[in-house]
Amino acid sequence: MRVALEMYPEVLITDTTYSLCSNNMPLIVYEVVDCFGAGRLAGYAIIISEKKEIVTGALEMLTLGFPDMPLKNKVVVIDKDQSEVAAINTVLPNSEIHLCDYHVKEVFKRAYVRKLTDKNWDEVDPLIKKLIHAYSKEDYDMAYNQLSSLVGKDSKFMVYFNNNWHNSPLVWTEYKRNMSFTVGERTTGRVENRNGKIKQVISRKMAVALVIRRLRSMNTISSVQNDYKLFKSLAKTSYHKYSSDPVVQTIMKVNTPFVADIVKRQYERSLEPPSSTSHALTCESCDCPFFIKFKLPCSHIFRERRIKGVDIYDHTLIPQRWTIDLECGKARDNTLTRIEIIAAPLKTNKRKGPMTSEERFNVVQHTLKELGPYIYDCGGDQFQNRLNSVLSMIDIFKKGGEVAVVGTGDVTKCDKLLGQYPSN
Numbered sequence: 001m002r003v004a005l006e007m008y009p010e011v012l013i014t015d016t017t018y019s020l021c022s023n024n025m026p027l028i029v030y031e032v033v034d035c036f037g038a039g040r041l042a043g044y045a046i047i048i049s050e051k052k053e054i055v056t057g058a059l060e061m062l063t064l065g066f067p068d069m070p071l072k073n074k075v076v077v078i079d080k081d082q083s084e085v086a087a088i089n090t091v092l093p094n095s096e097i098h099l100c101d102y103h104v105k106e107v108f109k110r111a112y113v114r115k116l117t118d119k120n121w122d123e124v125d126p127l128i129k130k131l132i133h134a135y136s137k138e139d140y141d142m143a144y145n146q147l148s149s150l151v152g153k154d155s156k157f158m159v160y161f162n163n164n165w166h167n168s169p170l171v172w173t174e175y176k177r178n179m180s181f182t183v184g185e186r187t188t189g190r191v192e193n194r195n196g197k198i199k200q201v202i203s204r205k206m207a208v209a210l211v212i213r214r215l216r217s218m219n220t221i222s223s224v225q226n227d228y229k230l231f232k233s234l235a236k237t238s239y240h241k242y243s244s245d246p247v248v249q250t251i252m253k254v255n256t257p258f259v260a261d262i263v264k265r266q267y268e269r270s271l272e273p274p275s276s277t278s279h280a281l282t283c284e285s286c287d288c289p290f291f292i293k294f295k296l297p298c299s300h301i302f303r304e305r306r307i308k309g310v311d312i313y314d315h316t317l318i319p320q321r322w323t324i325d326l327e328c329g330k331a332r333d334n335t336l337t338r339i340e341i342i343a344a345p346l347k348t349n350k351r352k353g354p355m356t357s358e359e360r361f362n363v364v365q366h367t368l369k370e371l372g373p374y375i376y377d378c379g380g381d382q383f384q385n386r387l388n389s390v391l392s393m394i395d396i397f398k399k400g401g402e403v404a405v406v407g408t409g410d411v412t413k414c415d416k417l418l419g420q421y422p423s424n
Ligand SMILES: [Zn+2]
Pocket: 279, 281, 286, 287, 288, 289, 290, 291, 298, 299, 300, 301
């Protein structure tokens, strides 16, 4: 969990779930979003009450394992809970607080809010929705003025609205969300989804110790699923079935499926006629909502690169947090993954009788001699990757493990190579 927080600290999503253990202690779940666009557990806190001090203490514990969190975190997505707001302001003072879009809409369904105005709610409701979905400051201001003139500038509803929403530093409108790196998150839905799964294995009759044990087991299962996803990414290469466009093929091949999908759509949009909206952009950055939210190349950047005659797709434009590099780095540190497979078993020629020690020595020497040039004749990343494969193999042998080798990269080329080996 700590490692996930270190790798993906920018956006934290949090939600509290109730009635989990025998003494009714609420559980706070913290989640981050990984390079596969999936939620990754960043922490759990079983708390005695939802008092401000307790919720703050829980968040402090989270940052204890990763002291850079206040510097690295940009956005926390919550439902509107005053204790959580106070905790974030204390522990993560530089972070923006984004309210879950679903919960914002729920608040305006409540009877006590609707009763603050005697106007017909069918007239008020569309204006509230306009405010929530306002795509620009101008759209927001226009809807705000319409609301004010409909319910009355000094009405109870307007006083409530100004205090709790209009003047609130919390982010709840679309245009303000679009001004931050949110990795596209606008609800606490993914944490609520996880809470639903937690409730399938934990009931309110359980003792706290057993709840902790179950949560730990769930975490282990999640880690294994993440390892599998990482292994699949390393061992498989994706191709687009219906496109022969080399840019699309590159995007699919070098990115995680999540990133490949959204970047591909931006690239395809760049092939269509441009819209009338103009953006301040270079070949590397843009001020459009998509780029700000994901920091991934948008349709405008692709179009600009085409006009300027530079390579349409440049992989350095993909921030490291969206690539599997961090995961692989952590895997090498042995802190994240249990995958000890570096790459498809290759059959060696079997001999009838056993080899003498001299023969074994000679065959190994010969094989290593053959291996050498495939590593030292490479440069840059390729050299490093190939060397790392061999070092990982030595490491596994030292620990008494066995190794199977799966070729990554161009699989067809690999298959051809494998075909060159004598099948005995
Ligand atoms: Zn753009």
